[in-house]
Amino acid sequence: QVQLVxxxxxxxxAGGSLRLSCAASGSFFSxxxxxxxxxxxxxxxxxxxxxxxxxxTNYADSxxxxxxxxxxxxxxxxxxxxxxxxxxxxxxxYCNALLVGLNYWGQGTQVTVSS
Numbered sequence: 001q002v003q004l005v006x007x008x009x010x011x012x013x014a015g016g017s018l019r020l021s022c023a024a025s026g027s028f029f030s031x032x033x034x035x036x037x038x039x040x041x042x043x044x045x046x047x048x049x050x051x052x053x054x055x056x057t058n059y060a061d062s063x064x065x066x067x068x069x070x071x072x073x074x075x076x077x078x079x080x081x082x083x084x085x086x087x088x089x090x091x092x093x094y095c096n097a098l099l100v101g102l103n104y105w106g107q108g109t110q111v112t113v114s115s
Contacts, residue, residue: 002026002104004095009109012085016113020080022095022106030073033098036080038091038111045094049080063089085113 008020020036035050049059049069057069068081078095090113095106 002029002032002097002102004097004104004106006093006095006106006109009093009111011112011114014085014087014113014115016085017081017083018085018111020082020093020095020109020111022078022080024076024078024095024097028099029076029097031099034069034071034078035096035098036069036078037094037096038089039094039108040088040091043091048093051078082111085111087113087115089113 003025005023006020008018010018012018031053033050033052036048037045038048039045047060048063049067051057051069051071066084071078091111092108093111094108097104
């Protein structure tokens with residue numbers, strides 16, 4: 001069992017930055033593929049960024065060059081550095097841990113970008 005707790009969301013002006021953190025409890029954090037997803041009102045949840053056990057990353061086209069995902073296996077934590085934020089980045093951001101047959105979600109953290 002893995003529990004995920006996100007933090008770092010908030011209100012920021014367009015062009016600003018935020019860093020989200022996701023702390024994981026449980027064992028074997030280092031072998032999970034970790035991801036950040038977001039869901040805006042009236043829209044489906046979408047993948048923002050992912051990082052696998054080897055550190056390979058992938059990003060949604062809409063955030064490439066602006067967001068950076070990283071992980072610290074010693075701290076059981078994954079981060080999402082968000083720069084040059086836009087109003088369209090406003091959403092609830094969710095942390096996800098994925099392993100074959102196992103899929104865990106955090107409770108989400110609100111990010112609001114004002115214009």
